[in-house]
Amino acid sequence: MSYLIDSHSKSIRTFIRLLFILIVVMGMGTLGYMMIEKWSFLESFYMTLITITTVGFSEVHHLSANGKIFTSLLIFVGVGFFLYVTGYLVQFVVEGRIREIMGRRKLNKKIKRLKHHYIVCGYGRIGRVLVTNLKNHPIDIVVVEKNPELLATMEEDGVLYISGNATDEQVLLEAGIEHARTLVAVLATDTENVFLTLTARQLNPQLYIMARASEEAVKKKLLAAGADKVESPYDIGAVSMAMRVMRPTVTSFLDLVLTRKNKNIEMEEIPVAASSVICGKTLLESKIRQKFNIIIIAIKKPDESMIFNPASEKVIREGDTMIVVGDTENLSAFSKTLMNDPLGARG
Numbered sequence: 001m002s003y004l005i006d007s008h009s010k011s012i013r014t015f016i017r018l019l020f021i022l023i024v025v026m027g028m029g030t031l032g033y034m035m036i037e038k039w040s041f042l043e044s045f046y047m048t049l050i051t052i053t054t055v056g057f058s059e060v061h062h063l064s065a066n067g068k069i070f071t072s073l074l075i076f077v078g079v080g081f082f083l084y085v086t087g088y089l090v091q092f093v094v095e096g097r098i099r100e101i102m103g104r105r106k107l108n109k110k111i112k113r114l115k116h117h118y119i120v121c122g123y124g125r126i127g128r129v130l131v132t133n134l135k136n137h138p139i140d141i142v143v144v145e146k147n148p149e150l151l152a153t154m155e156e157d158g159v160l161y162i163s164g165n166a167t168d169e170q171v172l173l174e175a176g177i178e179h180a181r182t183l184v185a186v187l188a189t190d191t192e193n194v195f196l197t198l199t200a201r202q203l204n205p206q207l208y209i210m211a212r213a214s215e216e217a218v219k220k221k222l223l224a225a226g227a228d229k230v231e232s233p234y235d236i237g238a239v240s241m242a243m244r245v246m247r248p249t250v251t252s253f254l255d256l257v258l259t260r261k262n263k264n265i266e267m268e269e270i271p272v273a274a275s276s277v278i279c280g281k282t283l284l285e286s287k288i289r290q291k292f293n294i295i296i297i298a299i300k301k302p303d304e305s306m307i308f309n310p311a312s313e314k315v316i317r318e319g320d321t322m323i324v325v326g327d328t329e330n331l332s333a334f335s336k337t338l339m340n341d342p343l344g345a346r347g
Contacts, residue, residue, distance in 0.1 A: 018085045025052070025081060029074050037067050047071075052078030108174070111160055114140045115179045121166035121196055122186040123150050123159075126212065126233055130186060131159055142175045167195045169203065177203050185211040185227070190218040194225050201226030267325045269300070270335045274318040277337060284312040292334045294326030 029048030033039050039047070043060045051074050063071060117140035120131055127143070134141055143154060143161040154161045164171035166187060177183065183200050185193040193211050200209055211227040213219045219230045244251045272279055278286040288296065299307045302319040316322075324331065 022081060022085050025078050029078060032070050032074070033067070036070055037061065037064060048074065048078070051075060052082045054079055107160060111142055111162070111174070111176055114142065114160075114176050116140075116181040117142055117176060117179070119144060119172075119175050119177060119180050119183045120186065121145075121183065122188065123147075123154060123161070124186070124188060127184075127186045128153070128157070130184060131157070135159075142180075144171060144175050167192055167199060169199055172200060172203055177207065180204065180207060182208045182210065185209065185222075187212075190214055190221075194218065194221050197222055197225040197227045265325070266328055266331065267297075267323070268331050268335070270322045270324065270331075272316055272318060272320045272322065276316075276318075278316050279318055280315065282313050282315050283310060286316060288334065292326065292330045292337075294324045294330050294334055296322060296324050298323040 026045070026048055029051065030041065030044045033044035033047050034041060037044070039060065047060045051071060118134060119142050120127055120134070121144045123131070123143050123145040127145075131141055131143060141159060143159050144164065144166040145151075145154065145161060146163070146165045148163070151161075151163060162171055162175045164174070166172065166185075177200060185196045185200075187193050187196060190213055193213070197209055197211050200207060208229075209227045210229045210231065211222045213222055213230050213232050214234065216232070219232070222230045240251070278288070283296065288294065296310060297308070299310050299314065299316075300321040300323065301307065301317075307314065322334075324334065326334075
């Protein structure tokens with residue numbers, strides 16, 4: 001898509017240059033008739049216009065010998081150039097439309113092939129920041145946005161997108177909601193987010209839905225509509241500010257691992273597969289620390305309970321989710337081990 005945008009911009013600049021040259025030719029023709037034939041500006045401009053456009057109207061006045069020579073030169077230079085500019089304009093319009101159609105088709109094909117992807121509805125201030133952070137992870141993202149003024153921004157950011165109203169069932173189907181893993185509702189109003197959540201839940205009962213709420217009273221409505229998690233940016237912002245005041249060192253550490261300011265350190269949650277080589281072993285027996293040099297912060301059980309700082313004798317079970325911190329490369333290898341990928345195992 002970036003190639004299409006650059007090519008389109010180049011075509012616009014070329015057309016503007018050609019148009020400028022055409023205006024110069026028109027000006028020189030007008031000035032020539034005024035000086036040679038002593039005609040008025042309007043008569044000279046009209047004669048120049050009918051000459052280079054070859055419309056076939058009669059001459060304004062009888063031409064002198066010098067006037068005929070000048071007209072011949074104007075026909076030789078101006079007519080050819082005018083036809084070239086006209087042809088380029090037609091080509092520009094047609095190719096621009098073709099590029100737009102082809103670019104949109106490529107996007108639609110990519111979206112149709114996606115499975116277990118994330119759909120972000122709304123690309124305002126919150127939506128854009130959200131997508132920027134999600135792009136740091138190896139996941140597929142589709143944005144749904146109805147504001148045409150944001151299309152150029154999404155093109156520039158290089159995101160897959162659907163232009164349309166996220167509360168429309170057909171638009172959500174085009175975004176691949178039937179095969180999506182997660183939907184995030186960050187539309188402009190609470191009413192839109194409630195209706196979007198209700199529609200999304202009907203289209204995909206297994207979908208994980210996170211929704212934005214600006215008011216406390218709306219949270220209950222979003223949960224009733226089918227949202228799995230409801231967050232308020234204002235509440236999160238206030239809690240974050242309080243944490244920075246009371247525990248600046250803690251928040252600095254969280255910024256480091258959550259916002260990936262340090263590319264070599266991150267926090268990850270990794271599910272344990274039944275076929276994993278460490279499933280059924282204790283933390284001590286698994287030798288996770290020795291093999292991967294990562295820190296296990298907590299284990300989330302299938303019933304959503306959380307075991308913080310698990311003891312070495314704690315048994316790792318199928319369905320557990322390991323919350324770990326460590327080097328990016330080590331986390332990748334550990335993830336492969338939990339998913340029973342022998343390439344991820346060490347030692």
